[in-house]
Amino acid sequence: ANIVLLPGDGIGPEIVAQAERVIHAVAKKFGHTFHLESHDIGGIAIDKYGDPLPAATIAACKKSQAILLGAVGGPKWDDPTAKTRPEKGLLAIRKELDLFANLRPINPSKHLLDSSPLKREIVEGVDILFLRELTGGIYFGDSGRRENDTVAYNEMVYSVPEVERIVRLAGEAARGRRGKVTSVDKANVLEVSRLWRQVSDRIMKEEFSDLQYEVVLVDAMAMHLISRPKDFDVVVTGNMFGDILTDEASMLPGSLGLLPSASVGSSGPGLYEPIHGSAPDIAGTGKANPLATILATAMLFRHSLKLEEEAALIEQAVDTVLGAGHRTADIAYGQPSIGTVEMADHVL
Amino acid sequence: ANIVLLPGDGIGPEIVAQAERVIHAVAKKFGHTFHLESHDIGGIAIDKYGDPLPAATIAACKKSQAILLGAVGGPKWDDPTAKTRPEKGLLAIRKELDLFANLRPINPSKHLLDSSPLKREIVEGVDILFLRELTGGIYFGDSGRRENDTVAYNEMVYSVPEVERIVRLAGEAARGRRGKVTSVDKANVLEVSRLWRQVSDRIMKEEFSDLQYEVVLVDAMAMHLISRPKDFDVVVTGNMFGDILTDEASMLPGSLGLLPSASVGSSGPGLYEPIHGSAPDIAGTGKANPLATILATAMLFRHSLKLEEEAALIEQAVDTVLGAGHRTADIAYGQPSIGTVEMADHVL
Ligand SMILES: CC(C)[C@H](C(=O)O)[C@@H](O)C(=O)O
Numbered sequence: 001a002n003i004v005l006l007p008g009d010g011i012g013p014e015i016v017a018q019a020e021r022v023i024h025a026v027a028k029k030f031g032h033t034f035h036l037e038s039h040d041i042g043g044i045a046i047d048k049y050g051d052p053l054p055a056a057t058i059a060a061c062k063k064s065q066a067i068l069l070g071a072v073g074g075p076k077w078d079d080p081t082a083k084t085r086p087e088k089g090l091l092a093i094r095k096e097l098d099l100f101a102n103l104r105p106i107n108p109s110k111h112l113l114d115s116s117p118l119k120r121e122i123v124e125g126v127d128i129l130f131l132r133e134l135t136g137g138i139y140f141g142d143s144g145r146r147e148n149d150t151v152a153y154n155e156m157v158y159s160v161p162e163v164e165r166i167v168r169l170a171g172e173a174a175r176g177r178r179g180k181v182t183s184v185d186k187a188n189v190l191e192v193s194r195l196w197r198q199v200s201d202r203i204m205k206e207e208f209s210d211l212q213y214e215v216v217l218v219d220a221m222a223m224h225l226i227s228r229p230k231d232f233d234v235v236v237t238g239n240m241f242g243d244i245l246t247d248e249a250s251m252l253p254g255s256l257g258l259l260p261s262a263s264v265g266s267s268g269p270g271l272y273e274p275i276h277g278s279a280p281d282i283a284g285t286g287k288a289n290p291l292a293t294i295l296a297t298a299m300l301f302r303h304s305l306k307l308e309e310e311a312a313l314i315e316q317a318v319d320t321v322l323g324a325g326h327r328t329a330d331i332a333y334g335q336p337s338i339g340t341v342e343m344a345d346h347v348l
Numbered sequence: 349a350n351i352v353l354l355p356g357d358g359i360g361p362e363i364v365a366q367a368e369r370v371i372h373a374v375a376k377k378f379g380h381t382f383h384l385e386s387h388d389i390g391g392i393a394i395d396k397y398g399d400p401l402p403a404a405t406i407a408a409c410k411k412s413q414a415i416l417l418g419a420v421g422g423p424k425w426d427d428p429t430a431k432t433r434p435e436k437g438l439l440a441i442r443k444e445l446d447l448f449a450n451l452r453p454i455n456p457s458k459h460l461l462d463s464s465p466l467k468r469e470i471v472e473g474v475d476i477l478f479l480r481e482l483t484g485g486i487y488f489g490d491s492g493r494r495e496n497d498t499v500a501y502n503e504m505v506y507s508v509p510e511v512e513r514i515v516r517l518a519g520e521a522a523r524g525r526r527g528k529v530t531s532v533d534k535a536n537v538l539e540v541s542r543l544w545r546q547v548s549d550r551i552m553k554e555e556f557s558d559l560q561y562e563v564v565l566v567d568a569m570a571m572h573l574i575s576r577p578k579d580f581d582v583v584v585t586g587n588m589f590g591d592i593l594t595d596e597a598s599m600l601p602g603s604l605g606l607l608p609s610a611s612v613g614s615s616g617p618g619l620y621e622p623i624h625g626s627a628p629d630i631a632g633t634g635k636a637n638p639l640a641t642i643l644a645t646a647m648l649f650r651h652s653l654k655l656e657e658e659a660a661l662i663e664q665a666v667d668t669v670l671g672a673g674h675r676t677a678d679i680a681y682g683q684p685s686i687g688t689v690e691m692a693d694h695v696l
């Protein structure tokens with residue numbers, strides 16, 4: 001299989017390097033051959049080519065089975081007047097590869113429950129899979145200025161087929177889990193949400209009547225995620241609501257350092273990444289936590305390469321390492337900590 | 349002063365009745381004369397007049413100094429094919445009275461800290477004032493369907509003056525508090541947010557350079573509100589981000605039952621209400637918690653009638669009652685509880 005590595009900016013290269021070691025270890029142990037290729041994306045690609053998603057990068061991605069991304073962005077490229085930004089590379093790769101579904105599992109590690117800002121009884125046993133629509137909605141609608149630059153607009157748009165495919169994916173995912181789908185919208189105010197709800201109601205009724213199904217308003221969901229997160233199994237929502245809610249939910253486990261995400265389409269390669277950012281403040285110090293990227297690699301094996309055993313083994317190794325008390329600085333809470341490479345050594 | 353009462357639906361009439369008793373008590377104690385008038389809004393107004401905001405209601409509101417609202421909505425009016433909805437009454441009154449700023453203080457009562465889903469050390473000492481823009485953004489932009497009903501759209505729009513006035517209000521509020529303003533947007537993706545940020549940066553620099561000022565992306569804010577809520581003083585944001593973030597923040601105190609909100613314009617009456625809904629499940633049982641509505645009344649005295657002493661006295665009475673251990677069912681957590689009227693008796 002061809003795997004493209006996109007280390008990106010900040011701590012990206014350091015953590016992807018550790019995931020690469022894990023990929024090689026899996027190849028050796030299971031007798032697979034993986035062809036790995038690194039390409040530029042984000043700030044480093046702007047510096048080199050003036051483009052956060054160069055043609056060579058996207059061409060390589062299109063020929064691959066799966067993509068592992070580190071992180072993009074940093075203060076160097078934050079100038080609001082700049083003509084392009086690292087984040088554009090992310091948005092463009094999602095669109096180019098039609099990665100319409102972002103999967104974010106939230107299942108707090110039992111070894112780190114006490115580091116959650118929420119009470120143990122609230123987060124213990126939480127197991128949510130978010131499906132965020134990733135190539136539509138307000139992020140990709142028409143936008144601009146008018147009336148002499150004094151008015152700005154962005155259009156939120158969804159079409160029936162866009163909602164159908166993500167809701168179907170949610171239904172299928174729920175069948176392999178606890179059988180419940182929660183669709184989140186703002187149908188009491190937004191026309192887009194009313195369309196979303198009509199389609200979601202119909203697909204669930206026609207194709208997934210074996211599942212439990214509910215709809216929740218986005219503002220209410222922002223509350224429920226904190227007050228009773230255990231009640232949710234698969235949560236499906238649009239691009240912007242998903243952006244906000246998945247980040248909110250990412251606080252439940254107490255650290256971003258363990259959370260992977262997968263962005264997939266209906267065919268072609270999937271894109272796997274840690275949800276944390278490029279952490280420019282610790283880039284180059286060897287302190288970054290590689291576990292989220294290693295867990296993203298497990299998702300890559302599971303979803304894009306259909307190597308479930310390999311995926312489960314990686315996840316188990318991470319769990320064992322945490323159970324043994326090994327901690328990088330971000331999850332050490334003042335206790336002794338180890339560095340990026342050493343953490344990966346333990347997983348290996 | 350003229351005060352309009354809009355009891356609305358569900359528990360609305362019960363809780364507004366208790367606030368009315370508090371208003372009378374304040375009048376008597378301080379020698380004020382208040383003229384109170386009740387009008388219909390929401391579901392009950394749809395039932396009576398086919399309109400969630402009848403002309404008589406809005407006319408009375410326009411002649412008043414302040415408005416106290418209970419709650420609107422309920423399953424009876426939830427039919428998605430209905431031609432109007434209770435929520436429309438809310439959106440319409442905000443627009444008609446130009447109530448462009450929604451103020452939501454979040455300062456968890458020290459008597460109820462243990463009922464928060466968050467750890468005590470996270471919520472103790474939190475004191476945030478949210479300013480949510482309330483008459484613009486995606487809730488009021490152009491919306492509809494196209495391509496044979498298979499595509500739905502809503503336009504998010506902000507103009508320079510809309511952002512200026514809410515940011516100014518945030519700056520002024522921060523001067524009377526801890527002197528910090530946090531503006532929340534999604535300027536890395538949305539053109540509307542880039543305009544918001546330009547204006548916010550300019551106003552803060554030109555008119556409030558004495559204050560501490562920061563900008564935070566909405567997804568990051570959804571995290572920070574849980575992980576480090578104490579770091580925020582005044583938070584200002586657009587209509588939809590504010591809807592989601594204020595509801596998220598409302599979980600910090602552990603109960604919605606104590607949270608008031610104020611919606612104000614640059615002149616004319618302000619609208620005060622509890623943030624909880626109409627709770628149709630307990631309507632008529634005499635169990636509803638009247639404290640949020642009573643605290644909304646305190647905000648009404650403070651902001652619209654400029655009666656600070658009266659406002660502070662009400663807030664102090666509520667604090668004393670909670671300190672004495674009196675609890676309605678929603679905040680009793682299985683301990684003995686009292687009803688709506690009895691709770692108001694204690695405050696009185
Ligand atoms: C960087 C930004 C464009 C991106 C998004 O909002 O989609 C990020 O927040 C994410 O969630 O992946």
Ligand SMILES: CC(C)[C@H](C(=O)O)[C@@H](O)C(=O)O
Nearest residue numbers: 188189219435436438439591
């Ligand atoms: C009922 C609805 C229109 C309203 C809103 O979203 O503004 C409510 O959620 C609120 O926050 O006051």
